[in-house]
Amino acid sequence: MIHRLNVRFFGSLLLVLSGFPMLAQSQKAPNIIVILADDLGYGDLGCYGHPTISTPNLDRMAVEGMRFTEFYSGAAVCTPSRAALLTGRLPARTGVYGKGDVFRQNSASGLPLSEVTVAEMLKEKGYATGLVGKWHLGHLREFLPTRQGFDYWFGTPYSNDMGKVFTTSKAGVYGIPPGPRANAPALPLYKNETIIEEEPDQHFLTKRYTDEVIQFIKRSKDKPFLMYYASNFPHTPLYASPDFEGKSPRGLYGDVVAELDWSVGQILKTLKELKLDQNTLVFFTSDNGPWLVQKDHGGSAGLLFEGKNSTYEGGMRVPGIAWWPGKIKANVTSTALMSNMDLLPTIAAVAKASLPKDRILDGIDQSGVLFGQQEKAREMLPYYLNEQVFAIRKGSWKAHFLTHASYSPAAPDVHATPLLYNIDNDPSEKYDLAKDYPDIVADLTKEYEKQKTSFTLPPSEIEKVLPSPQKQN
Structure with a gap:
């Protein structure tokens, strides 16, 4: 009789202990991981329709979570988009x-403190x-x-082309030939506030x-954590x-995206191994659309028109994938804006x-x-685009x-009668319907005028430059 009681007791104890990791996950505040690609286009992942770039980990992340088809960057280029993500505010407002x-490299300012x-x-x-990864919100100390809320930083202060090598493209772009630029400052790699390398070997940057x-x-596994992983690629x-170079039928661009996909897979695998997956929200996206002028070294917006540095859909509509096992329902495609x-x-x-x-937020819960x-x-x-509503x-x-x-x-084209598109029916923005829907034009014009006068424009931080380039120690 005593033996049976002991068996029952220890059996119950084992059941309780086996469920402890899940209980511990649910009792701790949730971890947050935001993964931001650089210049990845709307059409560059398998789960968004690319025919030759292999992204099995991101595809699985989408199957296990929620894939957004109408997710947008906060701006059409790197710096303001990152400011929007980190502050929840329009870049022009900040x-x-x-x-x-x-x-x-010669900027005298950054994201306002x-x-x-x-x-x-x-x-x-x-x-x-x-x-x-990449910061790109001010390189001065x-x-x-580390002065904007991050306990730890390992990465570069700006884009990976802001060093001595401009491009690996054979043809070059903007008339600048590929190869070293003797007069350019070296690309620094930081650990916290210390430069630990100059011109790191970028072949191994994703692995590092x-x-x-x-x-x-x-x-950080024993306390709640925020990890903002901002890759330098596929910029x-x-x-x-x-391990990846020369493997993708899409060429070097496909190689780079495939390695970024591997990186995401390693992170999700780690969360599962540490039994943190059911208490961690992971969100994957891109800072803006593809850099089309880079030709085959740039990405694709898929069926969307245009790319980076444009307010057409291809410039600002980007992949968005949310993953949280047990919290976010699996295999959901959301058309939510x-x-x-x-x-x-x-x-x-x-x-x-x-x-x-004490401030207005432009983001919505x-x-x-x-x-x-x-x-x-x-x-x-x-x-x-910059300070103007387009x-x-x-x-x-x-x-x-x-x-x-x-x-x-x-200069931008100004439209006295705006171009009007039904984005659900015509995501490629081919068919102007302004003449057919004057009431819709009038309503959106009111919203446009309201937006233009919704706040007083502060001075530009980007236009503040140093008298001459300065090198930090």
Whole structure:
């Protein structure tokens, strides 16, 4: 009788202990991982229709989670898009706009320190916060990510072409030949606030970044953490490690995307091995559309028109995949309108963090969409290029008031009667319906005028430059 009782007792104890990891996951505040590709186009993943680029890990991530078909970057180029993601605010509202489009080696400013980043928000909740990869929001010490809420940083302060090598393309672009640029400063690789290398071998950058992300997860597994993994790729110049180079039928661009896909797979595998997967929200996206002027070294927007540096769909509609086993229903394709500005308020809701109350946020909490409680949360989306509103989307309709081909030196075309497209029916923006729907034009024009006067434009931070390039120690 005593023996049977002991068996029952220890059997019950084993059941309790076997469920402890899951219980521990549910009791700890959720971990957050945001993975940001650089210049990845809407059509560059298998799960978004690319015929030859192999992305099995991201495809599986989409099958196990939610794939957004109408997810947008906060801007059409790198720097302002990253500002939008981290602050939940329009880049023009924060001053992250201007001639030149992005922060460079001679920039005298960065993301204003008065802004509240998602890292600063989560630190208030006791989160460990890490960034691995490209920052591109100010290279001077006072603007580095370690001054913007991140406990740890391993990566570059700006794009991977802002060094001594401009491109690996045989033809070159902008008339600049491939190869070294003698007068350019070296691309620095940082660990926290220290430069540990100059001109790191970019063939191995994705592997090094992957290891850094995994090590951060392992160090931080006993407390809630935020990992912002901002890859330098597939922005040119393109580099893949020997394990991937020459393997993709899409050429070097496909090699680079395939290695980025491998990197995501390693991170998800680590979460599962550490039994953190059911308490971790992972979101994958891109900072803007494909850099079309790079030709075969740039990506594809699929059926969308145009690319990076344009407010047509191809410039700002990007992949968006959300993954959280047990929380986000598997194999869901969502047509909900969503912007990367929505990530901050959505993460705040998920983590039960307090949003900054002393400023206007342009992002919207989309947690109800993620968890299947509502079909959509956002109705309207403005498309900015620098400080100007170029287009407005409301529901299925999009009106272009200004249009500009990506990286064209010409001034934008101004449309007295805006171009009107039904984006659901015509995502390629081929058929102007303005004459047929004057009421829709009038409604979107009101939204456009309202957007133009919704805030006072602050000075441009991007246009603040140093008298001469400075090198940091």
